[in-house]
Amino acid sequence: MVGITSFGAYIPYHRVVREEFYKAWGGFPIPGEKSIASYDEDAVTMAWDAGNNCLAGMDPKKVEGLYLGTTCAPYKEKQSSAIVATALDMRGDVRTADFCNSLRSGTQALSAALDAVKAGTVKNMLVATADMREGAPAGMGEAQYGDAGAALLIGDTNVVAELLGSYSVSDEYAGEWRAHNDHFVRAWEDRHLLDEGYSEQLPKAIEGLMKKCKVSAKDIAKLVMSSPMDVRRHGKVAVGAGFGMAQIQDSFFMTLGTCGAAMGILMLVTALEEAKPGDKILLAQYGNGADAFLFQVTNAITKKAKDHLSVKTLISSKRNLPYYTYLRWRNLVTVERGRRPEIPFTSLTAIKRSRKEVLGLYGKKCLKCGHVMYQMPFGIGGMTPIRVCYYCLSKDNFEDYRFADKKAKVFTYSLDLLADVIDPPGTPVFVDFEGGGRAWLDLTDRIPEQVKVDMPVEMVFRKMYFDRGIHNYYWKARPVRG
Amino acid sequence: MPESIKDKVAIIGMGCTNFGELWGKSVSDLMVDAAYEAYADAGIDPKDIDAAWVGNWQEVSGMAGLGLAGLRLQYKPITRVENMCATGTDALRNASYAVACGACDIALAVGAEKLKDMGYAGLISVSPGGTAGTGGITTTAPAIFAMLATRYFNRYNISPDAGKRMLSRLSVKSHHNGNLNPKAHFHKEITVEQAMNAPIIAWPLGLFDCCGVSDGSAAAIVCRAADAKKFRQDPVFIKSIRMCVGPCDGPVKPEYDFTHVEETYRAGLAAYAEAGVKNPRKEITMAEVHDCFSITEATIMEDLQFSPRGKVKEDIESGFFDLDGGLPIQPDGGLKCFGHPVGATGLRMIYEMYKQLQGKAGPRQLKNINYGLTHNQGSMPPACTIAVCIVGR
Numbered sequence: 052m053v054g055i056t057s058f059g060a061y062i063p064y065h066r067v068v069r070e071e072f073y074k075a076w077g078g079f080p081i082p083g084e085k086s087i088a089s090y091d092e093d094a095v096t097m098a099w100d101a102g103n104n105c106l107a108g109m110d111p112k113k114v115e116g117l118y119l120g121t122t123c124a125p126y127k128e129k130q131s132s133a134i135v136a137t138a139l140d141m142r143g144d145v146r147t148a149d150f151c152n153s154l155r156s157g158t159q160a161l162s163a164a165l166d167a168v169k170a171g172t173v174k175n176m177l178v179a180t181a182d183m184r185e186g187a188p189a190g191m192g193e194a195q196y197g198d199a200g201a202a203l204l205i206g207d208t209n210v211v212a213e214l215l216g217s218y219s220v221s222d223e224y225a226g227e228w229r230a231h232n233d234h235f236v237r238a239w240e241d242r243h244l245l246d247e248g249y250s251e252q253l254p255k256a257i258e259g260l261m262k263k264c265k266v267s268a269k270d271i272a273k274l275v276m277s278s279p280m281d282v283r284r285h286g287k288v289a290v291g292a293g294f295g296m297a298q299i300q301d302s303f304f305m306t307l308g309t310c311g312a313a314m315g316i317l318m319l320v321t322a323l324e325e326a327k328p329g330d331k332i333l334l335a336q337y338g339n340g341a342d343a344f345l346f347q348v349t350n351a352i353t354k355k356a357k358d359h360l361s362v363k364t365l366i367s368s369k370r371n372l373p374y375y376t377y378l379r380w381r382n383l384v385t386v387e388r389g390r391r392p393e394i395p396f397t398s399l400t401a402i403k404r405s406r407k408e409v410l411g412l413y414g415k416k417c418l419k420c421g422h423v424m425y426q427m428p429f430g431i432g433g434m435t436p437i438r439v440c441y442y443c444l445s446k447d448n449f450e451d452y453r454f455a456d457k458k459a460k461v462f463t464y465s466l467d468l469l470a471d472v473i474d475p476p477g478t479p480v481f482v483d484f485e486g487g488g489r490a491w492l493d494l495t496d497r498i499p500e501q502v503k504v505d506m507p508v509e510m511v512f513r514k515m516y517f518d519r520g521i522h523n524y525y526w527k528a529r530p531v532r533g
Numbered sequence: 534m535p536e537s538i539k540d541k542v543a544i545i546g547m548g549c550t551n552f553g554e555l556w557g558k559s560v561s562d563l564m565v566d567a568a569y570e571a572y573a574d575a576g577i578d579p580k581d582i583d584a585a586w587v588g589n590w591q592e593v594s595g596m597a598g599l600g601l602a603g604l605r606l607q608y609k610p611i612t613r614v615e616n617m618c619a620t621g622t623d624a625l626r627n628a629s630y631a632v633a634c635g636a637c638d639i640a641l642a643v644g645a646e647k648l649k650d651m652g653y654a655g656l657i658s659v660s661p662g663g664t665a666g667t668g669g670i671t672t673t674a675p676a677i678f679a680m681l682a683t684r685y686f687n688r689y690n691i692s693p694d695a696g697k698r699m700l701s702r703l704s705v706k707s708h709h710n711g712n713l714n715p716k717a718h719f720h721k722e723i724t725v726e727q728a729m730n731a732p733i734i735a736w737p738l739g740l741f742d743c744c745g746v747s748d749g750s751a752a753a754i755v756c757r758a759a760d761a762k763k764f765r766q767d768p769v770f771i772k773s774i775r776m777c778v779g780p781c782d783g784p785v786k787p788e789y790d791f792t793h794v795e796e797t798y799r800a801g802l803a804a805y806a807e808a809g810v811k812n813p814r815k816e817i818t819m820a821e822v823h824d825c826f827s828i829t830e831a832t833i834m835e836d837l838q839f840s841p842r843g844k845v846k847e848d849i850e851s852g853f854f855d856l857d858g859g860l861p862i863q864p865d866g867g868l869k870c871f872g873h874p875v876g877a878t879g880l881r882m883i884y885e886m887y888k889q890l891q892g893k894a895g896p897r898q899l900k901n902i903n904y905g906l907t908h909n910q911g912s913m914p915p916a917c918t919i920a921v922c923i924v925g926r
Contacts, residue, residue: 463791
C-alpha cells in the first residue's frame with residue numbers, strides 16, 4: 052500500500068487584514084485577512100517548518116528523500132531541497148529535487164514521490180511545499196495571495212491515506228505567470244483565466260480521475276481543490292463537478308489567501324486532520340493544467356500521533372501587522388538604514404566547514420563528563436570549534452548533539468532599539484535548553500512586550516540576511532507556537 | 534609562586550588628550566599629543582625611550598608597531614597590543630614587564646582609538662573576515678549588557694523602576710564628576726529623573742545608562758622603581774597589573790548567572806593578592822572602572838568586592854561611590870563622560886589615578902587616598918578579557 056504516512060502544515064505567524072489594502076489604495080474592500088511570511092522567512096524556511104511539523108516525533112535519518120515544490124525558490128541555481136534536507140537533519144545519501152515554475156509544483160513533487168515509492172526506488176519520500184507569491188502593490192494579488200507551507204511523508208508502511216489513483220492534464224496556458232525577470236505575478240484578464248484556464252482544466256482532471264478510479268462525486272468525503280483568487284469560482288467549479296457544499300474543503304480565502312503551489316497540499320493536510328477511516332479524499336491542484344489524486348483514509352489515521360501542530364492551531368496563532376510593516380518586510384519601500392558598519396562577507400568555506408553546526412544546529416556532548424554544549428557561531432573564521440570541553444577540559448572526546456529539536460526557556464533578554472533590524476526592537480535572548488546547554492539567539496515571531504524571563508521557546512530555521520548573492524540561514528528561537 | 538610586580542615599576546610621566554568628537558585630529562595626531570604631554574611630564578627627550586607598546590583595538594586606528602610611526606622613534610622596538618577594551622592597560626603591562634626585567638630602562642605605552650571617522654554613532658565594525666553567515670544575530674553592545682540588568686533585576690527581585698533608579702544614580706554621579714574635568718567629552722550635570730526618562734536604547738538601559746563614543750589617546754612612561762626619583766619626586770608605583778581572559782563559557786553554560794562577571798571577580802582576586810590588599814572595600818581608596826553601561830559599573834562593584842553580593846543598590850543609594858563618599862568611583866567622569874576610544878581607555882583611567890595621587894586633580898581632588906584601582910572589560914559579560922591595575926605612592 053502506497054500513500055501518505057504523515058502530514059504537517061506551516062502557516063506564518065503574521066497576517067495583514069485586507070481592509071489595510073483598501074485603506075491604502077481604495078478600490079473595493081475585500082473581506083478576510085492574508086498570511087504573510089516574516090521578513091526572515093522564505094520558501095526554504097517555510098518548507099523546513101512544514102517538513103519539521105510533518106516529521107514531528109520521527110527520525111529524519113530514516114527519510115530517503117525530499118522533493119520540494121515552490122514557485123518562489125530563493126536561488127535560480129542552487130537546490131532549495133538540499134538546504135531544507137540539511138536543516139531537517141536528513142542523511143546525505145538521499146534524493147533531493149526542486150519542482151518549480153508552476154502552481155502545480157507541489158503536486159508534481161507529490162506525483163514524483165508517489166511514483167518513486169511505488170517503484171520501490173525509495174521506501175519513503177518527504178514532499179515539502181511552500182510559497183509566498185507577491186502581487187504588486189494596489190493590485191488584487193497583493194491582497195489575496197497568502198504565504199504558507201505544507202508537507203506530506205509518502206511511504207508504504209503505516210499509511211494513513213492510501214493512493215487509489217491519480218490523473219493529470221497538462222496545458223500550455225497560464226493566466227497568471229512570472230517571466231524570468233519578474234518579481235510580481237502578472238495576470239491575464241480574469242474572465243479569461245477563470246473560464247479558459249481554471250474552470251476548463253480542473254474539471255478535466257477531476258472527471259478523468261473519477262472515471263479512472265470508478266468513483267463518483269457522492270463517494271468522495273472531501274473535495275480538496277485549489278482555489279483561484281476569485282473564491283466564488285472555486286465553489287462554482289466544485290458544484291459543477293457534482294459536489295455538494297459540505298464536501299468542499301475550505302480554501303482559506305478568509306484566513307490565509309491563495310497560497311500558490313502550497314495550496315492544494317495545505318488543504319489536504321487540513322482535510323486529513325479531520326478525516327475518518329474510510330473517507331475518500333480527492334485532491335486537485337490547478338496550474339498549467341491540473342493534477343488530481345484520490346486517497347482513501349485508513350484506520351491508521353486514528354493512531355496518527357497528535358504531536359504535530361494542526362492547521363487549526365496555526366491559523367489561530369497569529370499577529371496582525373499594519374500594511375507598512377508588510378511593505379518593509381517585503382522590501383517594497385526603501386527604508387533609511389541605520390548608520391552601522393557593513394556586515395562582514397559570508398564565506399562559503401566557513402559555512403561548509405561548519406555546516407553541521409550552522410544548518411543542523413549541532414553542538415557537542417562530552418563523552419567524559421556528559422555535558423552538552425552549543426557551538427557558538429562566532430569567532431575567528433566564522434566559528435571556533437569545540438575541541439576542548441568547556442567543563443572537564445578533555446580534548447576531542449565528543450559526540451555530536453543536536454539542539455534543533457530541543458525545547459528551551461529564555462534565561463535573559465533585551466529589547467534592542469539601537470540594532471538596525473527589519474523588525475525592531477532587536478530581541479536577543481540567551482536560552483537554556485531542556486537537557487542542558489545554552490545558546491545566544493535572536494527571538495523571532497515575538498510580541499516585544501510579552502518577552503519574559505523563563506518564556507518557553509523552540510528552535511526555528513530562518514533566514515538571517517541576504518548579502519552579496521547569498522541567502523544566509525541559521526536558527527532563531529521563537530515562542531512555542533500554539 | 535610567580536614574582537609580584539609590586540613596587541618594581543614607576544610611572545614617571547603621563548599624557549592624555551581631551552576626549553570627544555575630535556573631527557580635526559587623526560589617530561596619529563592624538564598619539565603625538567598624548568606622548569609629548571607624557572615626555573614633558575617626565576622631563577625626558579623622545580630619544581630616551583628604549584621601547585614602546587602601542588594599543589589600538591581596530592586596524593583603522595593603527596596596525597603593527599608602525600601604528601606609532603607618527604612619533605618618529607628612531608629604530609626602536611615597537612609592538613602593537615590589541616586586547617579589546619583592555620588594550621591600553623595591556624600596553625602598560627607589557628611596558629612594565631619590560632622595564633622590570635631590565636630589557637629596557639624607559640618604556641612608553643600609548644593607547645589610542647579613532648572611532649569618529651566612521652560615520653557611525655556606535656562602535657565600529659568587528660569583522661574577523663568571512664563568517665559562516667550567522668552574523669545576523671543583531672545584538673548591539675548595549676543589548677548584550679542590558680541582558681545583565683534583566684537578570685540582575687530578576688535575581689534580586691528589583692522592579693524595573695527601582696532598578697532603573699539605582700542605575701540612574703550611577704550615571705548622575707559620573708556626570709557630576711565629568712563636569713569638573715576639562716578633558717572629558719561630556720560636561721553636563723543630569724538628574725535621576727532625566728536619566729530614568731531618557732529614550733530606551735536597549736531595554737532596560739536608556740540613553741544615560743550608556744557611555745559615549747569618542748576619540749582619544751593617553752600615554753604613560755615607565756621605568757624601574759629604583760630609577761624613578763631621578764625623574765620626579767612624586768612618581769606613582771605599580772602595585773599590581775593582572776589580566777584575566779575567560780574561556781568564553783558563559784554564553785554556553787547555563788551555570789553562568791548573568792548577574793556578575795567571573796573574569797572581573799578573578800582579576801580582582803589576582804590583583805589584590807599581588808598588591809597585598811586584604812580588604813578591598815577599605816584599602817582601595819578610589820577606582821576607575823569599566824562603566825561602558827551603568828549596569829556594568831553596578832556589577833563590577835560587587836565583583837571587585839567593594840559591595841557585598843546583591844547589595845550594591847544600598848551603596849549606590851547611600852552615595853558611597855560619590856566624589857565625597859567612602860570609595861569614590863569614576864572621579865574623572867568615567868567612560869560615561871569620556872566615551873570609550875577603546876585602545877585609550879585603560880591608560881586614561883590610570884592618568885586620573887596618577888593625577889589624583891600627585892594631588893593634581895583640581896576640583897575633583899580626593900583626600901585621604903592611597904591605592905587607586907583601574908578596571909577594563911573587553912567584550913561581553915559572559916565571555917571577556919579583564920585588566921585590573923592598582924597604583925599607589
